[in-house]
Amino acid sequence: MPSALFVVSEEGYWGEECVEPLTTLDEAGFDITVATPSGSPPVVDERSIDPDTVGEETAERVREVHENDERLNDPVPIATVDAADYDAVVLPGGHGTEWDVNQDRHARKLVADAVSGDEGKALILCHAVGILGFTHTEEGKYVVSERDVTGFPNEWEEEIVDENDRMPDGRKLPYWVEDEVKAAGGNWDAELDSDTSVTVDGDLITGRGPESSRAAAETLLEELGIEAPAK
Template sequence: MSSALFVVSQEGYWAEECFEPLTTLTAAEADVTVATPDGDPPVVDERSLDPDEVGEQYAQEAREIHETDERLDDPEPLATVDAADYDAVVFPGGHGTVWDVNQDRHARGLLRDAVAGDEGKALVVCHAAGILAFTREADGSFLVDGRSVTGFPNAWEADIVDEHDIMPDGRKLPYWVEDEVVAAGGDWDAELESDTSVTVDGDLITARGPPSSSAAAATLLSELGIETPI
């Protein structure tokens, strides 16, 4: 049985980016563990459950998963988990990741370890791609340097924050993901002309945003050698 560790934000994860991989891996009978920075349950970004944005049916289904999934309700602290114990480490996105997951040294260690050897895989979605800008190899080089990646693009961020980088909820966005990943040497292409964007570079899989979540989940299954559930 395959296993996966989900590293989920306590500052606001995006429902679809978490639940598409979560339900896909669960349907494929993978053993899924959830971890958060301090072990408290993750917090969902309410915008990702807005019926006006995602549809009434999906909003209801997603809220039910958030409120009833035992794995989300009782996560492990990041400091207590080891990437070597899992076949894949998944980093769902959401603006919240810029404040906690992307800045967490244990999360960065999990990412580094997941892609270091021949066994593990990492899936990094949307704003969680910001972690690539802060994760270094053992020799001090950036993990993302020279890698082909995608993630939440500046073109989309500009439509969300105001001229002072203030988000709709009043928080100031501390950095833009694309800028930081490119500065760390990432070969960035968000494929803005495509409906979805998922990039595979070795053991690292990255996905652009919510509409790419389903394709990202299917890609992860393929990379793990798991047959897609019917």
């Protein structure tokens, strides 16, 4: 049975970016483990379960999984897991990742280990792609250096934060994903003219945002040689 480790934010994950890959991999027969920085249950970004923001159907689906999935309700601490034990490491996005997952040394090691060997893949979505701006190989090189990558673009961030980089809830955004990934040597292209954006470079798969979540999960299955479940 294939296995996947989901690394989910306690500061606010974007619902669809977790639920779409989670259910897609579930339907494909994966054994799934959920981890958070401290081992406490992840927190969903309220905007991602707001019907006025994401629509009634998505809001209801995300809320149902968030509240009732046993793995999300009883995660393990990131420090206790090893990427080598899983076929894939999945990092859903959401602004909250900037305050915990992306800054967590154990999460960074999971990503570095997942993309460094001959086995295993890393799927990283949206704001979680920012972790690549802080993750190094054992040789000290940025993992994302010279890799093709997509993620949450500056153009979209400009529509969310104010002139002082404050979020609608008042928190100050510590960095912008696109800027950090570019500074780390990544070849950035968020494909803003496309409805979805998923990029594969070796064992690293990145997705731009919520609308790319399903496509990103299916791409992960394809890269692992596993047939995607019927829609």
